[in-house]
Amino acid sequence: MWKCKFKRLGLLVLLPSALAQGETLQNIRAYEAPDHTRVVLDTSASPKASIFVLSNPNRLVIDLANTRPAVGFDPDVSSAMGRRVKNIRWGAQARAYRVVLDLERPLKRKDFQLPPIAPYGHRLVIDLFDEQPAEPTPPTPTEPEGLRPVVIAIDAGHGGEDPGAIGANKVYEKRITLSIARKLAARFNDTPGYRAILVRTGDYYIPLRRRTQIAHRERAHLFLSIHADAFRNRSVSGASVYMLSERGADSEMARYLAEKENRSDLFGGVSDVSVDDMEPYLRQTLTDLSMQGKRRQSSEVGGEVLSQLDRVTKLHKKQVGHAGFVVLKAPDIPSLLIETGFISNPTEARRLNQAEHQGKIVDAIYRGVVNYWRDNPPPGTLLAQNAGGEMNYRIQRGDTLSGIAARYGTTVARIRQANGLAGNRIRVGQVLTIPADS
Numbered sequence: 019m020w021k022c023k024f025k026r027l028g029l030l031v032l033l034p035s036a037l038a039q040g041e042t043l044q045n046i047r048a049y050e051a052p053d054h055t056r057v058v059l060d061t062s063a064s065p066k067a068s069i070f071v072l073s074n075p076n077r078l079v080i081d082l083a084n085t086r087p088a089v090g091f092d093p094d095v096s097s098a099m100g101r102r103v104k105n106i107r108w109g110a111q112a113r114a115y116r117v118v119l120d121l122e123r124p125l126k127r128k129d130f131q132l133p134p135i136a137p138y139g140h141r142l143v144i145d146l147f148d149e150q151p152a153e154p155t156p157p158t159p160t161e162p163e164g165l166r167p168v169v170i171a172i173d174a175g176h177g178g179e180d181p182g183a184i185g186a187n188k189v190y191e192k193r194i195t196l197s198i199a200r201k202l203a204a205r206f207n208d209t210p211g212y213r214a215i216l217v218r219t220g221d222y223y224i225p226l227r228r229r230t231q232i233a234h235r236e237r238a239h240l241f242l243s244i245h246a247d248a249f250r251n252r253s254v255s256g257a258s259v260y261m262l263s264e265r266g267a268d269s270e271m272a273r274y275l276a277e278k279e280n281r282s283d284l285f286g287g288v289s290d291v292s293v294d295d296m297e298p299y300l301r302q303t304l305t306d307l308s309m310q311g312k313r314r315q316s317s318e319v320g321g322e323v324l325s326q327l328d329r330v331t332k333l334h335k336k337q338v339g340h341a342g343f344v345v346l347k348a349p350d351i352p353s354l355l356i357e358t359g360f361i362s363n364p365t366e367a368r369r370l371n372q373a374e375h376q377g378k379i380v381d382a383i384y385r386g387v388v389n390y391w392r393d394n395p396p397p398g399t400l401l402a403q404n405a406g407g408e409m410n411y412r413i414q415r416g417d418t419l420s421g422i423a424a425r426y427g428t429t430v431a432r433i434r435q436a437n438g439l440a441g442n443r444i445r446v447g448q449v450l451t452i453p454a455d456s
């Protein structure tokens with residue numbers, strides 16, 4: 019009885035001083051990616067955490083010793099609720115501040131701490147992975163069997179933990195890049211003979227080397243990393259296009275941007291799980307000849323894209339720039355980093371945030387790429403087969419002759435003529451000849 023009283027008294031007396039010396043939990047952030055969900059605890063000092071799993075129902079408990087919530091602590095974690103995490107709760111316990119993740123099912127866990135890097139302080143990162151990785155989405159079967167589409171890997175720069183540049187009026191680079199990347203992917207996916215894949219599909223971070231790995235897995239013919247960076251001088255503006263240089267940057271701006279981009283993994287926090295399964299291709303060395311071929315392709319596509327961008331926006335630089343961007347180090351895929359403008363420039367930040375201007379940038383990149391591949395179709399693709407003459411199209415459910423004619427920029431009459439059709443009747447699976455030069 020006495021003991022108990024003492025304890026309670028002790029707690030009452032000790033609590034205020036413990037609180038005064040304790041650490042604070044400043045924020046909880048969460049990001050859902052296709053293969054994992056990341057929960058980040060921002061703390062005032064390197065956190066002393068005990069993390070354990072409970073079942074029935076499945077939950078992950080994080081106890082932060084000697085910690086209290088910071089003034090104004092009000093996390094918004096709603097964006098990451100869904101496939102893996104049902105709910106995130108928090109509250110004071112006797113000896114710790116407790117954060118509970120209610121899980122949909124048992125998940126694999128990887129946790130690690132990250133040191134401060136502005137704008138973040140100390141971080142405790144918990145990555146929750148599916149026990150069974152999700153099935154990769156099958157390619158859309160719009161091409162005749164045996165012939166591949168030209169595959170464009172579109173990488174929306176930054177994401178999740180890594181906001182990228184933050185411009186005037188709180189314009190976030192990671193949001194601009196995702197918006198432009200999505201529109202660009204849609205343009206290619208609407209084009210027969212092309213397939214776009216989005217390297218990043220939402221607000222989460224992907225390590226730089228993993229981005230090229232995704233492009234490689236999809237056997238991409240081209241890798242485009244989309245950005246909209248900031249510079250200390252707010253008057254600097256204009257779009258630019260860069261390719262990889264192993265020998266160093268060809269301008270001060272190229273060096274500055276490459277250093278900035280390559281710091282992404284410090285914000286994004288790369289756990290060893292994300293990089294320890296690097297595919298051997300990343301270590302392979304290509305012959306000088308094939309390396310030169312890829313470099314020439316990068317340079318030529320880059321030139322086409324720049325000349326199209328020149329029609330819709332100011333250019334920062336008229337030639338394709340060179341620097342040591344880590345994200346461009348896919349040895350066997352021509353790769354470009356496209357700076358769509360500087361969001362440190364208030365006028366450009368406003369325009370880059372507008373759907374109309376984004377659409378113009380998307381059209382320009384699209385036209386540049388399509389112009390290049392039209393003249394240089396990769397072997398084994400539908401585009402190569404069609405380069406000299408007519409195209410084939412396999413009828414999908416829901417297709418109409420007029421719809422197909424519109425997609426290929428031809429007329430119903432010309433399609434009828436090329437296929438000996440009398441009326442409008444077509445059937446799913448039927449292969450139509452689309453006249454050349456239509």
Ligand SMILES: [Zn+2]
Pocket residue numbers: 175176182183191245246247279
């Ligand atoms: Zn960037």
